[in-house]
Amino acid sequence: MTRLITEWISDMEDTACNWNEQLKEMTGLGYIELAAQVSGHSVEEILEAADTMKVAAVPITSGLGVIGNFAESVAAITRAMGFDSFVTETADVNGLYEARVKDADIVFMADDDRYIALNLNKGKIGDNNIATAAGYAEILVNMAGGLEGSPVAVLGYGIIGQLLADNLAKAGAAVGVYDKDESKREAVENAGLKWLIGEDLRDYHYIADATNEGGWLTLGDLTAADDDSNDVLIAAPGIPLSLNEEAAGALRGRYVHDMLEIGTAAMIGFAL
Ligand code: 2YJ
Numbered sequence: 001m002t003r004l005i006t007e008w009i010s011d012m013e014d015t016a017c018n019w020n021e022q023l024k025e026m027t028g029l030g031y032i033e034l035a036a037q038v039s040g041h042s043v044e045e046i047l048e049a050a051d052t053m054k055v056a057a058v059p060i061t062s063g064l065g066v067i068g069n070f071a072e073s074v075a076a077i078t079r080a081m082g083f084d085s086f087v088t089e090t091a092d093v094n095g096l097y098e099a100r101v102k103d104a105d106i107v108f109m110a111d112d113d114r115y116i117a118l119n120l121n122k123g124k125i126g127d128n129n130i131a132t133a134a135g136y137a138e139i140l141v142n143m144a145g146g147l148e149g150s151p152v153a154v155l156g157y158g159i160i161g162q163l164l165a166d167n168l169a170k171a172g173a174a175v176g177v178y179d180k181d182e183s184k185r186e187a188v189e190n191a192g193l194k195w196l197i198g199e200d201l202r203d204y205h206y207i208a209d210a211t212n213e214g215g216w217l218t219l220g221d222l223t224a225a226d227d228d229s230n231d232v233l234i235a236a237p238g239i240p241l242s243l244n245e246e247a248a249g250a251l252r253g254r255y256v257h258d259m260l261e262i263g264t265a266a267m268i269g270f271a272l
Helices: 012-027 031-039 043-052 070-080 092-101 128-144 159-170 182-190 245-250 261-271
Strands: 054-057 084-087 106-110 115-119 125-127 151-155 174-178 206-209 233-235
Touching: 012 031, 012 070, 012 128, 012 261, 031 043, 031 128, 031 261, 043 261, 054 070, 054 092, 070 084, 070 106, 070 261, 092 106, 106 261, 115 261, 125 128, 125 261, 128 159, 128 206, 128 233, 128 261, 151 159, 159 174, 159 206
Parallel strands: 054 084, 054 106, 151 174, 151 206, 206 233
Antiparallel strands: 106 115, 115 125
16 A cells, blocks of 8 residues: 655645546546545535535644645645645644534544544544545546446455445446466455456556556556557556556556545545
8 A cells, every 4th residue: 555745745735626527538528526426425425514514624743744735635635626624733633623523524534554534423434545436437438438348457355446346247247357476376366356467468458557656657567569559448446556658658548547536536526
């Protein structure tokens, strides 16, 4: 699980609204639609919640401590969805108390192991791993116009990769898993999924990338030389982005990757 660093999210307060628009253009799903899709709520229900509910982001100091701009970014994303959002002045348990006293309905907080949205009214919870996998799976389904019967390669079989594989299989995709850790093979095959090491990734035009090493995936890994890469679609929650610079340039508009936004928006859906 990658720990975010301030540098990666330093401008999210300025970019959260624009990314919402770009996502809509690329995938048909903005933050609100994503929250609805992953949770079974209607868009109207999410909009109604955004109109009436208050969100607090509580900085958490335990473990490796506060990440500069993390809570502010979470507040910015939920604000871009229409929620009345604020960052508490105090941290940890004191921050949770402050959130409640200031009438927050949903509280976002993260330590080194878990990032959650807790609905204080209903006791419902949105977990970032579950929400991120569900959100990116929806994005791939939407970009592809459905995945029923389509081969999809999931890269990386860690926590998010497993959840992604599960979500994509449920969407009807024929899921294969690519993980350089051979010890994962048994679990992959036990889950009824194909083990892709030794296979040609270029046979897979739909990719869900949940690896956490940057820049290792080249255009040549994904497309044949005579192919114009126009049928490759990638949902990439893995941080940092696996595509190298050339591949990212060539595939612009055909891959979706962000640091926090999609997972956070989807968490709202689960917490309602
Ligand atoms: O409040 C803060 O600023 C920090 N305590 C935030 C810590 C954020 N946590 C992480 O990035 C961990 N890798 C856990 C993320 C789990 C989501 N997959």
